Amino acid sequence: MIKKHREKSNRMLIHEAGLRRLLPSHPQYPLIEQEYGKMKYGYKGEEALDYYLTFLPHENYHILHGLRIKDSKGRYFQIDTLLITSTHCLIIDSKYVSGKLEFDEVGSQLIRYKSDGEMERMADPLSQVARHRYQLSLWLEHHGFPSLPIASLVALTHNKAHLVKTSPSLMKKVTFLTNLPNRVNEINALHSTEFLNKKDLNKLTKTLIKKHTPGNFNFLQTYNIKQEELIKGVICMTCGCNLVKKKRKYWTCKRCNTQSLSVHFYAIEDYKLLISTTIQNKELRDFLLISSASEAYNILVSLDLPSVGHKKGRVYMLEHFRISFSP
Ligand SMILES: [Zn+2]
Incomplete structure (x- = not known):
């Protein structure tokens, strides 16, 4: 069941407000529009995931969307989708990117081959989810919860995403959206030891929601815009x-x-x-x-x-x- 619904991030709301309050002729307008476009694209991918999450293996998953919390060292991290059950957690990071994609695990990057033959290098989602797994484990320890096993998946949510150079080990970490329910099932089957009873599971979910902190973003400072320039x-x-x-x-x-x-x-x-x-x-x-x-x-x-x-x-x-x- 969904415990925390998906919402637009503060950053996205701020960009929407900024585009409403600036003249399209403002020199920063195209850059803001471009940044907003990326956020909108990512949000669309996360929404696409929701349908497939209705096919979970059982009813006892707690689903939290867009959770932003602080680890024990004061570093914030944001998890697109977190599934929690009594036996394990699963972090799902959605990537809404089209085209031919290559996960370069050695170079820690995601490469996108464009139709004109050009290559676009992006931050590696696999390193990111590995980092989030570590940060979540620190968080659990810091808040006195048992060290629940944490699994992760990168879900490719664009229906025009293709992988080049796949390997069985890569396909354990990355999945296409249509195969997401199967992968969640497989991960579920790997975890049979119960770490949390029903009461503790509820307590964990409640604490995560309570600790959720929306990100701050200083629009005027970031884009070097004076308040007087706003409509x-x-x-x-x-x-x-x-x-x-x-x-x-x-x-x-x-x-x-x-x-x-x-x-x-x-x-x-x-x-x-x-x-x-x-x-x-x-x-x-x-x-x-x-x-x-x-x-x-x-x-x-x-x-x-x-x-x-x-x-x-x-x-x-x-x-x-x-x-x-x-x-
Ligand atoms: Zn009017």
């Missing part, structure tokens, strides 16, 4: 312009007339993702292009955010602000 205002979800203004109860787009009660929450989310996890009344007015301080105050109060300070100096914490509804 301000409430963006219309229908036409994409930033001419949405509050008219009595509704936020109304001046261009296409779309009305909404809550579209301004997206602008606040963009502020959180791109600028800061705290906001003051003046900053909200400035970013949402609102002239009235009392209107900004009403918005902030309606969000029910934790805050510190008083009157003009009051700072609202956006850290736990999430949009969980449509505009």
Whole structure:
């Protein structure tokens, strides 16, 4: 059963916000678009995996997606998909890459042969999962759990991925998506000793979820963009312009007339993702292009955010602000 659902990473949400808030003519726009494209591609591959995970050998797997935790030496690591049972864990790293692929185990790289004959060298997913296995074992030890055997698999999730130079030992570590249920079955059959009872299995899953920490990413600093370069205002979800203004109860787009009660929450989310996890009344007015301080105050109060300070100096914490509804 799925214990932690797949979500877009913070980094991906930040890039989406960045593309909304920059003019396409901005010099950094193509680079951000390219980076976002890679993330979207990877996310698609992870989603493709989900279907095959419905064919697991038994019901007692706990499935955790996109888990990011810290090992005992303070290093964060992110596991695409983690399966846990009473007998073992299985780390699955999905690679959504098309074309002819070669796992160069000696040189620790993944080589992709393009149709024009050119070679693209990528980081080796096998070394990465080996590292994650080690880090997870440190984590288990550090948190007082038994040293559960940890298996790993690299799943090739693109339906146009081909392997050149395969070997039986490689195929124990790498699988095509269609064969994933078989490989999970085979790995399951290798582990019969029970390390965790039901209670401990639940405790382990709960602790992993509790320790999950989304990654931080400083958009403005990374891309060397000034805050003033971001497009301000409430963006219309229908036409994409930033001419949405509050008219009595509704936020109304001046261009296409779309009305909404809550579209301004997206602008606040963009502020959180791109600028800061705290906001003051003046900053909200400035970013949402609102002239009235009392209107900004009403918005902030309606969000029910934790805050510190008083009157003009009051700072609202956006850290736990999430949009969980449509505009
Ligand atoms: Zn509009």
